[in-house]
Amino acid sequence: MTTFEMVVDREVTEALETMMLIRRFEENSASLQASGKAGSMCTSVGQEASAAGVIRALGKDDLILTNHRSAGHLLARGADPGRLLAEIMGKATGYCKGKSGSLHISVKELGVVLTSTIVGGELSLATGVGLSLSMSETDAIAVVFFGDGAATEGIFHEAMNLAAVWDLPVLFVCENNQWQAYVHRKETMLADHVSDFAKAYRVAARTVDGNDVGAVHDAAKFAVDYVRKQRKPYLLETYTYRTRGHMEPDDQAYVDKAELAAWKAKDPIQQLEKRLLEHDAITVAEIEEMRARVATRIEEATAFALGSPYPGFDELTTDVYA
């Protein structure tokens, strides 16, 4: 199915609402951080199409591993904005009892297992999740989200190689957002695409426009199907950009203004709204309704999180050992 046809696919209109939810959630988190009500967090503003497009291509038994920039993945997977925000604020009602905070949120009930903020950590664990799946009677797959910076850690190569040699059902999703904290990707690798690394491992790979949710969704459906049926790894690179900076707050003084502007012009949400309207796949009113729904959810989530208690001091030493 081509991106053009995707446009009229109702899945894409759903994806729009998912992206709006992620955007609103993260901008809200950032303002809570700015007003001192929440600790720091990394947002995926500008990259929402990657999370929305890939996650909706997954089955409910598939397992997800992610990293420090995970709110989009979690929300796309159906996480409750209230519990997610509570976790970011270190509240007891958060998915990890507030112990994780914003950087390593996992939600077992949603199949979001093992989130690590150690760049590359998620990659070191994904092969193990893939191994468990490969040894049990299931067609579920493991999906691991990581950044272009993680691809410069040796563990990325160790993970790709093992997944290839052991035929592990792992979908590697590299969100190449051109930045690695305060260092531009171009300073860290000569190749433009992380997918270039797959060939030597004999792993199938593809780079897709990460700001076009339709294109991401198409590519992800193909990749998920490939991994599910072949029981082999696949590397999907979503080529995108981090438009809000690395971690709140970030004035982005070190970012090239022109580059940033050029990517902001390719904003995945605006792009999709425009396209849907052009194809009469949605009306302005419907978009407004979506925005309103999303706004209400975020307000409720914020109220829930702000109203939640912090964990008790007894939690200081619980959950250390099983």
Add this chain to the structure above:
Amino acid sequence: MTTFEMVVDREVTEALETMMLIRRFEENSASLQASGKAGSMCTSVGQEASAAGVIRALGKDDLILTNHRSAGHLLARGADPGRLLAEIMGKATGYCKGKSGSLHISVKELGVVLTSTIVGGELSLATGVGLSLSMSETDAIAVVFFGDGAATEGIFHEAMNLAAVWDLPVLFVCENNQWQAYVHRKETMLADHVSDFAKAYRVAARTVDGNDVGAVHDAAKFAVDYVRKQRKPYLLETYTYRTRGHMEPDDQAYVDKAELAAWKAKDPIQQLEKRLLEHDAITVAEIEEMRARVATRIEEATAFALGSPYPGFDELTTDVYA
């Protein structure tokens, strides 16, 4: 210069004596181990053409990093067999006062810096040596020898990538001997050649017949010249085979008999002797003289090492801090 021409090059006849010296030295070390006079060591029997061919292509200011399988590199660089054997035996007269033993022998005066027996350790250090050279007024280069197994450690990729991004004058020499201790290379990577990994880093690379000293020497001269002039990394893979097993003693019960036999038939020393004789580049008598010279050196080295004292107990805590 083609391999055929190389055959009549007197450099090759010199290379023959170097290879004979390495072979004799290592077989002698192994028998000393067997008779309990020396600890364990890894030999490069069957791989001598790689050391002999690459090292003679280097200049005297070039710096070498190597690993646990280093006797060939050291002897080719001109190490004294007596001090080398003494080190292997843990004697005070060894190059490292007996503290290294066989696995991490470095010899600063020969430019053999920083030998590590941590597989991949030599690769993690090579970029630093390259950085020092790249920041000083010299055309010297760094050469790092590593195995096919080291190429499956993430640090290999981190080293290749940094050398590429920073334009470091590092010649990576992968001695692909088909084994990684007790695991066959085919069990650890899908590619046949480690040189396949270079492309994504935009590093020039080549695989050469590692049992043909002429071919290795040609390729090494080209590679050394490239790194010296371009001040950029290069990956040279010498495709060969470890015919004596991993570490003394090793019955190689786990090794495929046919594969071993096939490679033994390609023994680099016999091959070269045969070729030189065919081209009348050497006489049987000259070969006999070489053997005799080598035998004498090894006898003298053995006497020296056996007669040398062990380090005193005061050495237990010296050389910890500068």
Add this chain to the structure above:
Amino acid sequence: MTTMTADQAINEALAEEMRRDPRVIAFGEGVATKGYKLVEEFGPKRVRNTPLAEGIIAGTAVGAAATGLRPVIDLLFSPFTTFAMDELTNSAGKLRYLSGGQFAFPMVTLVRTGAGWGVGAQHNHNNEAWFVHTPGVKVVMPSTAADFKGMLKRAIRDDNPVMFFADIGLLYAPGEVPEGDHLVPIGKAAVRREGTDVTLVSYAKTVHTCLEAANALQEQGVSAEVIDLRSLKPWDEETVLASVRKTGRAVVVHEASRTAGVGAEVAATIAEKAFGALKAPVIRVAGPDAPTAASFPLEAAFVPSVQRIVEAARA
């Protein structure tokens, strides 16, 4: 009782647990090659060779442990753990806590260390204290063939990551091992010899040196009690404190470097909690703060000797 080496005990323990529980798998560099018998019995999916990459070996174990398997990995020699520290500490040690208890990591990491092979500091580095100081992991280091078997079996059944340190010097020495499903609890020390005048606390190879020292002390009229910690995290404070309260003197012995070693923890705990009972300072007899040399005489000199222990006990 059957007689076997510690190395055989390890293999028996692994085979028995793999037989008992299909979730137990084993992998590492050469694990399938050396464990070809295990491959024959359990198949190539449960016993695997790996690429030469400690980081992904450990990370794969952590990920597999969190999702239903019970991996036993062999990282060969303790200095090689340096390539797997993120996976062993940041992931296995912390992700249960950081996830609010959502995940458990039942896995065992086997490493070898200690004097005996003469190959130097990149194969012999008693770094067990790193892991004893690491939250969320357990650490054991047995001294007898029976404990190698019983503790490995117990470690495999533990729902937490266990670092299993094997002292090279003990691996090929034969010992008596009880028949049947022999299990040794983690966290319980063993009193190897009873005594009344001084308590010698140790683990691994040096437990045997302490027993020799105890014999020597006996001849000098000093009755030494010898305690084998065998489990280092958690460690058995109770047994050690009870003994010191009885003897009033303690010498803590290990091969690892002295500074900030496990002995520091044991000595500090004794000095704090048995203060009133102490008739003399708690003395540590340990390896020097230096890397280990390959040269045999230096490697041997690194390890606490009977004489040093005797002198410390009489000080």
Add this chain to the structure above:
Amino acid sequence: MTTMTADQAINEALAEEMRRDPRVIAFGEGVATKGYKLVEEFGPKRVRNTPLAEGIIAGTAVGAAATGLRPVIDLLFSPFTTFAMDELTNSAGKLRYLSGGQFAFPMVTLVRTGAGWGVGAQHNHNNEAWFVHTPGVKVVMPSTAADFKGMLKRAIRDDNPVMFFADIGLLYAPGEVPEGDHLVPIGKAAVRREGTDVTLVSYAKTVHTCLEAANALQEQGVSAEVIDLRSLKPWDEETVLASVRKTGRAVVVHEASRTAGVGAEVAATIAEKAFGALKAPVIRVAGPDAPTAASFPLEAAFVPSVQRIVEAARA
């Protein structure tokens, strides 16, 4: 004296040493971005951003140090050292010894840790004890802006690998720093307050907690001496023992987890070498054996409090 934050002190120290010695270079993830002023002054070759790969950052520093440069690398947060342990311990810590003294490794590794930022155990893990237990390296962890500057300058001039731990909670607090070429020796503790009844030994953030505790104790008629170790390997036994021989009591305080922490070494050494002078057991006040939570109240509760120190001092 000028007033500056510890973070500014670090930058000043680095700039001064780079000015003094052309062999000094600095690199790490974002080092050139954040240190753009250094780039302007010293050029892009001496101040570099790197790929996101701690192993090769550290390994490159080790290789460069052995061949004429004096690298200062920034590994950001202490849990990230787990990707560089081979390079920092097996190479920087051991290759001088294993080569029989042929090479030296003048390099500094900067890492941050400790409560204050609320981002959890993968950014906050006081693992300094790992390195204190590692041969061939030195470890410092200052508590004042002046020491951040003076010790970093000294560390850069040291011919050995130095691990420089920066306590996050101290980085942005202003402090007085002497003018000029301010150098603070590695291995010498500072007596931050003199006292006669009890010795409080600490380092980094908790030195200030000890000073507060000393004030509280003062009001209760107890005179506490406060010692700031600041250098953890080597550490200043002499100063600590002299103080305890005077006061007869010691409390060792740090934020790192208690078991096998640096406090164990200090307490064990005091209990052994000042045994006769001790009127009460040496008590350790430390963080729990748990990872650190992101949740602010839990993160704060992890750190030793004034109250706990006071109670320990009066016990």
